[in-house]
């Protein structure tokens with residue numbers, strides 16, 4: 001490969017300063033190869049600036065130049081890039097390249113053998129090829145063995161998160177195993193209908209390794225690919241349900257604990273199997289009200305009882321509208337068995353098309369239910385001696401695991417998702433948290449994630465995310481607010497590089513054909 005620069009000096013902590021030719025295209029996060037004699041080292045460009053030996057602000061000659069018409073060509077002479085780089089990988093040596101070592105672009109990879117030797121791994125088994133390392137044709141290998149260490153995908157609106165998630169899903173749906181295709185069993189909480197086409201006209205993008213693909217909706221179904229969503233309340237504790245139901249009337253502030261305790265006491269008198277009938281049918285609600293009325297004699301004030309009654313009505317109004325509650329819920333343990341056995345994909349469509357008019361608290365109840373279901377299912381499997389694996393993708397994660405700064409009450413989801421994040425990896429849960437405002441996602445949960453895809457993120461979010469994740473070296477994190485769409489910095493355990501690197505996500509029209517993207521506005525307008 002062509003030489004593009006020379007090492008100037010080596011610094012502390014594996015850092016290297018180099019001069020690079022000014023006429024090559026470079027970006028922070030890009031990787032280069034350094035040759036020090038026969039010793040090869042891969043380095044990452046962390047920071048750079050263009051300098052010109054000819055230009056000195058203070059020199060009288062420069063001053064005249066600045067005042068007169070500038071001769072650009074003259075100024076451009078002797079321009080070089082001063083680059084700060086850090087070592088990512090060494091090939092069978094442990095030294096730091098000496099001053100004078102040659103900097104090159106990454107090598108060409110002609111075949112699988114080249115790829116294996118670039119990454120220094122014995123086989124591609126268990127890896128998927130993701131995007132291309134910026135400035136090269138080398139795919140980044142992602143290690144599927146680290147998938148249960150959880151993943152964060154962060155980027156501001158329009159930075160390419162949804163496209164990236166779709167791309168990842170297509171990769172995770174077509175995993176080569178010998179001459180067979182398999183897939184990671186997965187449930188997606190689809191906030192905006194970005195994956196709807198995976199159950200219809202783009203099904204072949206993801207059906208390679210999957211035997212079952214369904215979309216759950218909260219309206220009448222329109223095709224065989226759709227299932228009407230219902231959940232089983234017996235999976236919740238009396239306390240969780242009581243807090244949730246009472247807080248429906250109080251919005252974001254803490255639920256009234258007296259009312260919550262009262263409702264919990266009444267629910268505790270019943271078997272959890274009865275919760276669906278009690279809270280999901282008119283007769284059940286009336287039965288609960290009668291039981292509450294009887295408690296007047298035990299010292300509960302009529303106003304507390306009245307308040308609980310009215311919270312119950314609010315709750316019942318919600319579940320009745322969507323027929324949401326049933327002991328034979330449409331997503332249950334058997335569904336997870338099917339998803340596991342067929343390496344299936346279940347899409348929970350929370351878009352305005354799939355779940356028209358559904359509010360955030362109802363969505364939280366559903367996400368909480370699914371998280372409990374997954375945890376129960378995988379824990380049982382593990383204890384019966386069979387390790388399974390299921391990925392749960394949660395878009396708009398800040399609505400389910402908010403930080404203390406984010407004004408959303410998420411009691412019903414937060415605890416169970418924290419448990420999934422901390423315990424889940426033992427049982428085979430792989431969490432994918434997607435958010436445009438990672439600063440509003442709970443810090444503790446962020447610290448549980450081990451692989452990150454950083455798209456362009458808001459300046460205000462950078463500090464929070466970096467302190468919560470320990471994700472990137474400082475120089476590189478500074479480049480995040482100006483990252484181009486289609487580029488992502490990948491860091492963490494799944495990356496075969498084990499060090500952050502900039503990756504270009506290839507564009508594919510079909511992966512790009514989803515809700516957030518209009519491919520040809522003129523033809524749509526003209527018809």
Ligand SMILES: Nc1ncnc2c1ncn2[C@@H]1O[C@H](COP(=O)(O)OP(=O)(O)OP(=O)(O)O)[C@@H](O)[C@H]1O
Nearest residue numbers: 156157158159160161162163485486505507516517
């Ligand atoms: N890899 C890519 N290469 C080229 N263009 C891309 C790429 N990824 C995304 N884009 C462009 O950027 C647009 C926005 O991408 P995307 O919808 O994925 O952003 P987002 O971060 O999910 O935004 P939001 O948070 O609003 O959903 C796409 O419609 C597409 O035009």
